[in-house]
Amino acid sequence: MDRAKSYIFRIVRDSRGSADSGEHKIESTKIGILEGTTLKDIPAGTTVGELKKALTVSAGANLRILDKEREVITDDTIVVTEEMEILVESGTQTDYKITIKA
Numbered sequence: 001m002d003r004a005k006s007y008i009f010r011i012v013r014d015s016r017g018s019a020d021s022g023e024h025k026i027e028s029t030k031i032g033i034l035e036g037t038t039l040k041d042i043p044a045g046t047t048v049g050e051l052k053k054a055l056t057v058s059a060g061a062n063l064r065i066l067d068k069e070r071e072v073i074t075d076d077t078i079v080v081t082e083e084m085e086i087l088v089e090s091g092t093q094t095d096y097k098i099t100i101k102a
Helices: 048-054
Strands: 026-029 033-035 038-042 055-057 062-066 085-090 092-100
Touching (some): 026 033, 048 062, 055 062
Parallel strands (some): 038 092
Antiparallel strands (some): 026 055, 033 038, 085 092
16 A cells, blocks of 8 residues: 655744845946946847846845836847836845936
């Protein structure tokens, strides 16, 4: 007779430096200038994919580019506009505004 086995798992967050710090932010950019929660002077014609590749976010955080309706943009070929926002999240979230270089 087969007997079912039950297991209980407890998931514990690792408190060492590699764990998620809870701080979810853009740490650096290779395109434009990061000032607080604004990413400014993005060159006109920059695509969503290029912007994503240029940003480094904190460990454990996810990066999403949102349109003006706050829907996630999944097409990396779309050109970035000032109506878009950057969302960095993992439990908590930080929104970043975008300005385009004139």
